Amino acid sequence: MFKRFDDDTRKVVEIFVDGRPVMAREGDTVSAALFASGLDVRRKTAVSGAPRLPYCMMGVCFDCLVTIDGMGNRQGCLVPVHPGMQIEIQKGKREIGR
Amino acid sequence: MPNSYDIAVIGGGLLGSAIAWGLGRIGQRVCVLDEGDIAKRASRANFALVWVQSKGLGMPAYTGWTMQASDTWPKLAAELLDQTGLDVCFQRNGGFHLALGEEELEQRSALLKRLHNQPGAVDYKMEILGREQVARMLPHIGPEVSGGSFCPYDGHVNSLRTFRALHTGMAKFGVDYRPEHPVSDIKYVQGEFRLASPNGEIRAGKIVLAAGNANQTLAPMVGLEAPMGPTRGQIVVTERTMPFLPHPLTTVRQTDEGTVMIGDSKEDMLDDTVLNLPISSVMADRAQRMFPLLGRLNVVRSWSGIRVMPKDGFPIYDQSETCPGAFVTCCHSGVTLASNHAFEIAPMVAAGALDKKKLGAFSATRFQKSDVRTSGYY
Amino acid sequence: MTINRPMRDEYDLAVIGAGPAGLAAASLAAQSGLLTLLLDENQGPGGQVWRAVTSTPVKETRLLGDDYWAGSKLVEEVRASGAEILQGATVWSLDRHLEIGISAGGGSQFIRAERVILATGALERPFPIPGWTLPGVMTAGAAQTALKSSGLIPDGKTVVAGQGPLFWLLTAQILRMGGRIDLVLDTTERRNYLRALPHAAAFLTSPYFRKGLAMMREVRSKVRVVSGVTRIAASGNGRLEEVAYEAGGRSVSVPADLLLLHQGVVPNVNLAMSAGVKHRWDDIQLCWSPVLDANGGTSVEGIAIAGDGAGIGGALAAVERGRIAARAAVEALRPQAGAKVPSMETFRAALAKAERGRIFLDVLFRPSKQFRIPGGDTIVCRCEEVTAQDILDSVAIGATGPNQLKAYRRTGMGPCQGRLCGLTVTELMAEARGKPPEEIGYYRLRAPVKPITLSELASLPKNESATKAVVRG
Known part of the structure; x- marks a missing residue:
């Protein structure tokens, strides 16, 4: 769906998506990094399990919810990546304690 | 829509809806008059427990009435499912009141003792469990939980879906639900009630006042009384999470949808448009101490609501001597008692008289005595 | 995680939102000597219009345009103004006593301000077409955010659908950066051109006219534009696969990986409404707008609203509204300091200029019923x-x-x-x-207007009466 434009000179930041290494860039939000990864990063909703991807990218739609460093239901479009960040795509409701 | 009915129910919350549904079920021509989009609505702000334990201190009849409701809730849930296809997710596998620290547990034990010592009350098998026993049934409790009380008859339900099922069912029974008809005046003329509302007059042979705290002003118009002592409660709700809590608590429960509801507070305030955040904080803190894993969940909503609360905390069911056919009904536990309202109160209203043997204790005439004690709600 | 908290418990002025209005307001207030706190949810200032203006990888000015880069001047100004700026801070509560609940750095706290200026801006109007929840369907603004902050451009089969100034801007930006757009579906109602005509004179002299026209020409020269689109539906199995549309009575389906939707922006009312600010239905912009006085003051004493949250006016108007609200705060709290900054009349004149032609855009780009x-x-x-x-x-x-x-x-x-x-x-x-x-009417809204964790809520100050209201034995 998306690719990075050619002249992006920002530093590469390695993150992990469901355990797989992904090269993000410094300043990317989690959602942007996921889009750029080319991976299938569709989450499943907590209500019906329908597949979703981020819709608004500005913190209002909550379709970017993702588990970040073990914490569920975070808004991926608001959180910047950091080296070594562990991201898990959520399938349905989050688990208690995560 | 017509403007004349056998029976007009004033109030479209859970109490009024359950009675109206019960009346429709036995073929009465009924309308329900309700307010509009913004109103003080306990039925949409409640905690959705079908609750037995700790009910009835000071009025033994209330324990029996509550037990009966708990016993007949499965029938209500089944009939609603059958009629509307809506599963209200009634669950009755026992509920807890958890104590943090020894002092709270002692207080709870003392309450239990007072309940047990009441002559004439139905035994609902409420018992005190120690920390280890609780932990076996609620594996996620935190270290501060000292124990709690448990009652096998306690349960909960999806109250919004119950509300929707009752309204869907009412429509199927031909009950006319008429929102934006707040009743401002009631006149009893030649055996008929005339109800004034901004959207026109409605006439009915009988009326049931089920308008919550507004019953206080409506009841005297038909020779009844309903002294109320409303309080404000707040609730905090989290996002949906995987099932983790197998039993409901008085203050924490997980809904069938996965959200976790956290209550409950009680304030002498009647403004439901503002929140008292220190209270939300106390509730959140206690919930987190009961279940530390809750701390990581996101709170997505919170609200305050005004409880419908008769002055002594117990239900009022009464009928007018001066205006025959006028009934007043108000109670706090509109979810718990919904089955009674549908299966017991409705037929009595249809027949024109409340059963004194069953409901005599709930007559508002009790307020004419000077020694009314307040203890119905914990 | 960097701990990022307000330095004080009390401020003269809290400005919520660091877009055009918030930056301008905070800057002017702090320059005038008000103890000013600027709170913003994003990692950097700029709001949505100037999203990532301090950090974007897209450095070549031509690509995002001069209007975008204008934001960096205001950011420099606010940084030099002495205002305390807190990024990554989510305001989740505001009440009529001007107590503000802030979540930042993983913790929550309250601060109080003598005055509050809400500059929470706008969000894109819902575009509820069949299939709009499918993966692969998102707002044009979302794509623009990805573009500005991370230099992401569409590379699959892409359809852009909708209308409005931002719609054309985004399409032009994507194309300039080498992104792929296969088809533009313009949903502007044809009869709106006639309806807007009486307001055209003002628009012709507005700053938007020339730029807007140039942008539409730029897009049309590079990609196929279908006008008069009256129906759009997205479909696919688990993700977007096809966009169906109707124009001039003809139904067409095209394969698509990405559908970008946009039909204008509307005020983001949640925080204001939860604070009890009175709103009214705006029949022209088809949204709720706060009821405001000439200085942006609301029905709640001490709370003002500036920027698109006050009713859509665009970035230039937002800046002036921010200055007006800030000057009003200065006049109320430090009357003598007001002499140092330009007069209210100056700002009002600038606002009038910025708002010129707005009504033309509102009428022309009034979204049609079937898309609302x-x-x-x-x-x-x-x-x-x-x-x-x-x-x-x-x-x-x-x-x-x-x-x-x-x-x-x-x-x-x-x-x-x-x-x-x-x-x-x-x-x-x-x-x-x-x-x-x-x-x-609208939903009755209450705090938290954005989710906070239960432990954050639990960590907030409590008092004896609150405890008594909960622990009752």
């Missing part, structure tokens, strides 16, 4: 997955407005708290009941 009021299986509430038909069914059994609808269907009760369904619900119910939207 869906039917059938189309989802209205994305969070709770409630369809238009579900809502109509509820109206049929007695739901009169959005708050009763919640009881029947849970609309607006999910994490987005009605931001993506509220307007649709109001208009759909208004249509179904044959009543004006004003009479139908």
Whole structure:
């Protein structure tokens, strides 16, 4: 769906998506990094399990919810990546304690 | 829509809806008059427990009435499912009141003792469990939980879906639900009630006042009384999470949808448009101490609501001597008692008289005595 | 995680939102000597219009345009002004006593301000077409955010659909950066051109006219544009695969990987409404707007609203509204300091200039009914997955407005708290009941207006009466 434009000179930041290494860039939000990864990063909703991807990218739609460093239901479009960040795509409701 | 009915129910919350549904079920021509989009609505702000334990201190009849409701809730849930296809997710596998620290547990034990010592009350098998026993049934409790009380008859339900099922069912029974008809005046003329509302007059042979705290002003118009002592409660709700809590608590429960509801507070305030955040904080803190894993969940909503609360905390069911056919009904536990309202109160209203043997204790005439004690709600 | 908290408990002025209005307001207030706190949810200042203006990888000015880079000047100004700036800070509560609940760095706290300026801006109007929840369908603004902050450009089969100034801007930006767009579906109603004509004179002299026209020409020269589109539907199995549309009575389907939707922006009302600010239905912009005095003051003493949250006016107007609200705060709190900054009249004149031609845009780009009021299986509430038909069914059994609808269907009760369904619900119910939207009303909103964790809530100050209200033995 998306690719990075050619002249992006920002530093590469390695993150992990469901355990797989992904090269993000410094300043990317989690959602942007996921889009750029080319991976299938569709989450499943907590209500019906329908597949979703981020819709608004500005913190209002909550379709970017993702588990970040073990914490569920975070808004991926608001959180910047950091080296070594562990991201898990959520399938349905989050688990208690995560 | 017509403007004349056998029976007009004033109030479209859970109490009024359950009675109206019960009346429709036995073929009465009924309308329900309700307010509009913004109103003080306990039925949409409640905690959705079908609750037995700790009910009835000071009025033994209330324990029996509550037990009966708990016993007949499965029938209500089944009939609603059958009629509307809506599963209200009634669950009755026992509920807890958890104590943090020894002092709270002692207080709870003392309450239990007072309940047990009441002559004439139905035994609902409420018992005190120690920390280890609780932990076996609620594996996620935190270290501060000292124990709690448990009652096998306690349960909960999806109250919004119950509300929707009752309204869907009412429509199927031909009950006319008429929102934006707040009743401002009631006149009893030649055996008929005339109800004034901004959207026109409605006439009915009988009326049931089920308008919550507004019953206080409506009841005297038909020779009844309903002294109320409303309080404000707040609730905090989290996002949906995987099932983790197998039993409901008085203050924490997980809904069938996965959200976790956290209550409950009680304030002498009647403004439901503002929140008292220190209270939300106390509730959140206690919930987190009961279940530390809750701390990581996101709170997505919170609200305050005004409880419908008769002055002594117990239900009022009464009928007018001066205006025959006028009934007043108000109670706090509109979810718990919904089955009674549908299966017991409705037929009595249809027949024109409340059963004194069953409901005599709930007559508002009790307020004419000077020694009314307040203890119905914990 | 860097701990990022306000340095004080009390401020003269708190400005919420660091877009055009918030930057301008905070800067002017701090320059005038007010103890000013600027709170913003994003990692960097700029809001949505100037998103990532300090950090974007897209450095070549031509690509994002001069209007975008204008933001960096205001950012420099506010950074030099002495205002305390807190990024990554989510305001989740504001009450009529001007107490502000802030979540930042993983913790929550309250601060109090003598005055509050809400500059929470706008969000894109819901675009509830069939299939709009499918992966691969997103807002044009979302794509623009990805573009500005991370230099992401569409590379699959891409359709852009909708209307409005931002719509054309984004399309031009994507194309300039080498992104792929296969088809543009213009939903502007043809009869709107006639309706807008009486307002054209003012627009011709507005700053938007020349730029807008140039941008539309730029897009049309590079990609196929279908005008007069009257129906759009997205479909696919688990993701977007096809976009179907109707134009001039002809139905067409095209394969697509990405569909970008946009039909204008509307005020982001959640925080203001939860604070009790009175709003009214704006029949021209088809949204709720706060009731304001000439300085942006609201029905709640001490709270003002500036920028697009005050009614859509665009970035230039937002800057001036921010200055006006800030100057009013200065006049109220430090009357003598007001002499140092330009007069109110100067700002009002600048605002009038910035707003010139606005009505033309409002009328021309008034979204058509079929794209605002869906039917059938189309989802209205994305969070709770409630369809238009579900809502109509509820109206049929007695739901009169959005708050009763919640009881029947849970609309607006999910994490987005009605931001993506509220307007649709109001208009759909208004249509179904044959009543004006004003009479139908809106969700009653309460804190937290953005989710905070239970432990954050639990860590907030408590008091004895609060404890007594909960622990009752």
